[in-house]
Amino acid sequence: MQIYLSARDVRKTYGSHHALAGASLELYEGEILALLGPNGAGKTTLIKILATLLTKDAGRIDVMGYDLDRDEQEIRHLFGYVGQDTDRSAYARLTVVENLRFFGALRGLSRREIDEQIEKLAGYFDFGANLDKLFMHLSGGQKQTVVIMRALLYDPPLIYLDEPTKGLDPLIAKKIRAFLQTYVRDERKSLLLTSHILSEVDELAHRVALIHNGVISAAGGSDELKAAVGAPHLIELRDADLPAEISQAIQQLDSVTGQIEREPGWASFGLTDPQLGTEAVLGLLREHQLHVPFRLHTTTLEDAFVHHIGVLNEQFEK
Amino acid sequence: MATTTSTATRPNQQLRSRSRSISAWTVLRATIVKDLQIQKRYLPDLVGNIVELGIRVLFFFMLSGIISVNGDKSPLGRDLSGHDMFVFFQGALLLFIFNSTALNTPVNTITRDLSNGTMEYLYSNPSSRYAYFLGTVVAKALITMSIFVPLYLLLIFSSSSSPTNMLLVMAVCLCALVTLVAFGVMIGLLGLLWKQVGSVTQVLGILFELLAGAYFPIAAFPEVVQYLAYALPYTWGYDLIRYYSFNGQWQPLLPVWIEWLILIGFGVFYTLVSRILLHKAERVAKRKGLHLM
Numbered sequence: 001m002q003i004y005l006s007a008r009d010v011r012k013t014y015g016s017h018h019a020l021a022g023a024s025l026e027l028y029e030g031e032i033l034a035l036l037g038p039n040g041a042g043k044t045t046l047i048k049i050l051a052t053l054l055t056k057d058a059g060r061i062d063v064m065g066y067d068l069d070r071d072e073q074e075i076r077h078l079f080g081y082v083g084q085d086t087d088r089s090a091y092a093r094l095t096v097v098e099n100l101r102f103f104g105a106l107r108g109l110s111r112r113e114i115d116e117q118i119e120k121l122a123g124y125f126d127f128g129a130n131l132d133k134l135f136m137h138l139s140g141g142q143k144q145t146v147v148i149m150r151a152l153l154y155d156p157p158l159i160y161l162d163e164p165t166k167g168l169d170p171l172i173a174k175k176i177r178a179f180l181q182t183y184v185r186d187e188r189k190s191l192l193l194t195s196h197i198l199s200e201v202d203e204l205a206h207r208v209a210l211i212h213n214g215v216i217s218a219a220g221g222s223d224e225l226k227a228a229v230g231a232p233h234l235i236e237l238r239d240a241d242l243p244a245e246i247s248q249a250i251q252q253l254d255s256v257t258g259q260i261e262r263e264p265g266w267a268s269f270g271l272t273d274p275q276l277g278t279e280a281v282l283g284l285l286r287e288h289q290l291h292v293p294f295r296l297h298t299t300t301l302e303d304a305f306v307h308h309i310g311v312l313n314e315q316f317e318k
Numbered sequence: 319m320a321t322t323t324s325t326a327t328r329p330n331q332q333l334r335s336r337s338r339s340i341s342a343w344t345v346l347r348a349t350i351v352k353d354l355q356i357q358k359r360y361l362p363d364l365v366g367n368i369v370e371l372g373i374r375v376l377f378f379f380m381l382s383g384i385i386s387v388n389g390d391k392s393p394l395g396r397d398l399s400g401h402d403m404f405v406f407f408q409g410a411l412l413l414f415i416f417n418s419t420a421l422n423t424p425v426n427t428i429t430r431d432l433s434n435g436t437m438e439y440l441y442s443n444p445s446s447r448y449a450y451f452l453g454t455v456v457a458k459a460l461i462t463m464s465i466f467v468p469l470y471l472l473l474i475f476s477s478s479s480s481p482t483n484m485l486l487v488m489a490v491c492l493c494a495l496v497t498l499v500a501f502g503v504m505i506g507l508l509g510l511l512w513k514q515v516g517s518v519t520q521v522l523g524i525l526f527e528l529l530a531g532a533y534f535p536i537a538a539f540p541e542v543v544q545y546l547a548y549a550l551p552y553t554w555g556y557d558l559i560r561y562y563s564f565n566g567q568w569q570p571l572l573p574v575w576i577e578w579l580i581l582i583g584f585g586v587f588y589t590l591v592s593r594i595l596l597h598k599a600e601r602v603a604k605r606k607g608l609h610l611m
Contacts, residue, residue, distance in 0.1 A: 014607060051442045055604045076444040077337040083438045090436065093359045094352065105348035106445040108338030117336075134359075150439070154337040 002029040004158055004190045005050070010059035012045050012214075019045040020056070021214035027158070032184055032191045034205035036198070036305060042214040043194040044084065047162050050192070051081040064157065079158040080151030082144075084166060089147055092136035096127075096146050099135055100153060107154040114153065121149045124179055141172030148176065152183070159184075161193040165200060173197075177204055202301040210305065212312045225304040230260045231270025234297040235281050239267050241292045246284070253280045262303065266295075274298075342449035349453025350460065357461050364464065371415065371465050375472070378407035391538040393560075393569040398535065401476070402564070408473045409559040410532035412487070413494055413552060415462055415469065417526060420498035421519040423458040424451055424506020441600070448596050451506055455499045466491070473563060483562040490562065493581050494555035500588035501551065507595045526552045536571060551584040 005027035012020040020042045027033050035043045048054045050061065052072050061068035063075045083089070090099040097118060104114035122128045125145050130138060135146065144164070151159060164180070165173035177200060184191050195201050201208055202222050209219040218225060226232055237250075250269055251259055255277035257270035271277025278296060285292055357364070386399030398406060428451070431437040440447055470491075474484050505519055526532070529543065530552035536544050547553045554577045560568045561577075570577055 051438075053438060053441055053604065054607060055601075073339070073444045076442060077335050077339075079442075081438070081442045089439065091352065091356060093356050098352070098355055102348055102352040103439065106340070106345060106440075106443055106450075107336070108340040108344070108445075109336055113336060154335050156335040156337065 003027070004029055004031075004064050005192070006060075006062045007046070007050070008060045010046065010049060010061065011057045012042075012049065012054065013057055018214050020049075020059075022059070023211065023214060023216050024059075025209050025216050025219065027190050027192050029190060030184065030188055031207060032180070032193070032205045034201040034208045035192065035194045035211055036201055036208055036301075037194075037211035038309060041211045043211055044162055045214075046211070047081075047160050047192065047194055048083075051079065051083075051160055052076055053081075053083075077154075078156055079160055080154070080156040082147050082151045082159075082161045082164060084162050090135045090143070090150070093134060095134055096131045096138070099146065100150060103150050104153050109154060117153050117155070118149070121152055124183065125149070125175070141168045141176075144168060144172070144176065148179075155187070157189055159189055159191045161191065163194055163196065165195070165197060173200070180204060198300065198302045198305060208301065210308050212309055217312050218308055222301055222304075225308070226299040226301065229299050229303050229307045231257045231272070232299050233271045233274040233277065234260065234262065234268045234299065235271055235278055236262070236266040236268045236295050236297055237281075237285075238293045239265050241290070242267050243290075246288060246290065249284060250281055253277070253284065255280045262297075268297070337444065340445055342446040345445045345449035346453045346456065349450050350457045353454055353457030354460070357457070364461065367462075368465055371411075371469065374411060375408075375469070378411070379404055382407060387535060387538060391535065393535050393537055394564060394567055395569065405473070405477050405563050406535075406560060407533070408469065408476065409487075409563050410556055412466065412469055412473065412491055412559060413555045414527065414532055415465055416459065416495055416498050417523055419455060419458045419462050419495075420502035421505060421523050421526075423455050424502045425509045425519055427451065427454040428506050428509040441604075447600070448503070448593060451503045451596075452499065455502045455506075459495055459499060477563045477565075479563050479565045483565055486562045487559050490555060490558040490581070493578075493585065494551065497551045497555075497581060497585035497588060500585055500592055504588050504592035504595055507592060507599045526550060529553075531556050551581065551588075554581045554584070 003026050005025075007023060007025050010020050010023045011018070023042060023046055025033070025035075025046075035046065037043050045054065049056050050063075050068075052068070052075065056068075064078055066074045066078070068075055091102070094102070100118050101111065101114050104117070109117070118131065119128075122131060127142075127145055127149070130142055133142075135143065138146065148161070148164065151161075161180075165176055168176070180191060180193075181204060183189060193201075193204070205222065207219060207221055208225055209216045210225070211217070218228070223232070247259070247267055250256055255272050257272055260268045260270055262268040269277075269281065271281075274296065282294070382400060382403035386397050386403065389395065389397045392398040394402060396402075428437070431440065440450060470488065473487065477484070479487075505522070508518070529539075529547050530550045531539075531547060532552070536547050536553065536557070539547065548571075553571070557568075557571050558574065558577050558581065561570045561574060572580070
């Protein structure tokens with residue numbers, strides 16, 4: 001599988017603030033890669049550098065065989081970009097079609113090509129009824145749809161989306177996610193997105209890159225990142241009702257991988273198998289005639305994210 | 319993910335995007351069409367401008383009946399008063415109506431695009447940004463033409479100048495307009511670097527109105543002020559318009575051919591400076607983030 005985008009040791013400083021301190025990532029053909037990180041981690045800076053809106057201080061970026069330092073203009077033909085705050089990012093007093101025709105013309109598309117693309121994309125989004133509305137009269141979700149349509153108007157093989165569903169209601173966000181999944185699969189595109197919505201990333205992304213303090217600290221499939229937490233399935237027992245010796249005994253069970261710190265007030269134990277593990281732990285409690293409130297938990301991307309950031313913060317403090 | 323990978327290679331035809339490089343002319347044309355479409359939805363603005371112009375003309379018509387410039391300070395060789403004064407003022411109005419084209423439109427465009435986020439789109443796209451900025455100013459100039467034409471016709475009717483000279487007045491206006499458009503783009507690009515450019519344009523607007531001889535002949539100014547006036551493109555535009563409006567009776571500041579050269583020189587100068595400034599503004603903005611962040 002081909003690497004469409006490769007960023008190596010990218011650095012960017014604003015004054016004394018290191019926004020990127022050696023970020024590296026790769027985006028493969030047909031892949032959805034999510035860039036995940038806390039506020040100020042460097043997600044938007046990296047995506048703006050890739051979108052040629054900011055220059056990097058150091059590092060190397062190759063996009064489909066072009067070097068960003070040398071071939072910026074060629075690279076601009078290859079990606080579609082949607083930044084944050086799309087609420088006002090088109091001309092308010094132009095209709096959707098007029099906006100898209102103007103932006104399409106700047107991409108060298110003929111009127112016929114633009115109209116064909118508008119029809120195709122409007123079909124994907126079921127957006128035909130809104131095409132003649134002024135941009136200023138659209139809802140937030142509709143405006144976001146227009147801006148995504150604009151980014152895809154010229155069929156770029158790479159798509160960069162900076163928090164594409166930020167501030168949208170769940171139904172529209174779901175519709176956009178569904179579209180992106182279908183579009184990337186059917187049109188063989190590669191998508192790099194940033195998001196704070198972990199469930200969205202879990203649903204959409206083939207791989208996740210965790211960025212923290214300007215460095216990509218971990219990258220892999222969602223399951224790989226979850227596995228790093230310790231176990232994919234947990235049984236959690238209320239701490240206050242669990243004697244220490246029972247806690248020790250649970251950790252000795254074959255189907256338990258160990259104790260994990262996850263949430264204050266709860267003792268979390270990793271399970272090799274959710275069913276067998278749960279039966280074994282509950283059996284042990286029954287043996288000791290203990291009634292301890294418990295709950296089952298499947299490790300989420302949020303757990304992986306919190307775990308990674310926690311580990312990184314510890315390392316940073318040391 | 320993939321177990322075998324290969325490094326990035328140039329995209330094949332199937333994967334290549336439809337995006338193509340386009341000429342600056344295409345960008346210019348698309349931008350003008352876009353801005354005219356937007357202006358179509360702001361028709362009350364245009365009506366307001368026409369009403370404002372009508373009031374200005376009426377004001378200067380009344381003013382020309384009550385003030386005069388003595389013959390020794392008048393480049394006309396006689397007292398500048400009454401009908402002559404009205405023609406004098408009309409010469410100023412012909413160029414002055416393009417003031418906002420030169421000063422406000424580019425800055426407003428950049429401010430609006432920056433705050434709206436359209437600037438991000440323009441900067442991540444391979445088409446000419448210079449042509450885009452130029453297009454917004456040209457569109458505004460075209461819209462202003464709708465109030466220029468009646469004003470020009472009024473001058474034809476109220477001036478006793480020959481048809482050739484009136485065509486030369488038009489030529490001066492067009493040349494001055496090109497200069498002002500380039501000047502406007504230059505000012506607008508400063509808006510990429512400094513948010514405070516808006517206040518600079520206000521000062522420049524006052525200078526253009528008061529110092530360049532719009533309302534009083536340059537010869538009536540103190541000598542130091544006269545030298546400052548020579549640095550403004552409007553000064554030469556006003557002077558040439560008056561020279562032709564008064565059928566050659568107006569004593570120009572310099573020989574007419576030199577004034578033409580200065581006016582054209584300003585146009586070339588501002589065009590070159592604005593192009594250089596665009597590159598510099600982009601480089602700085604992309605390095606520091608500035609508003610583009």
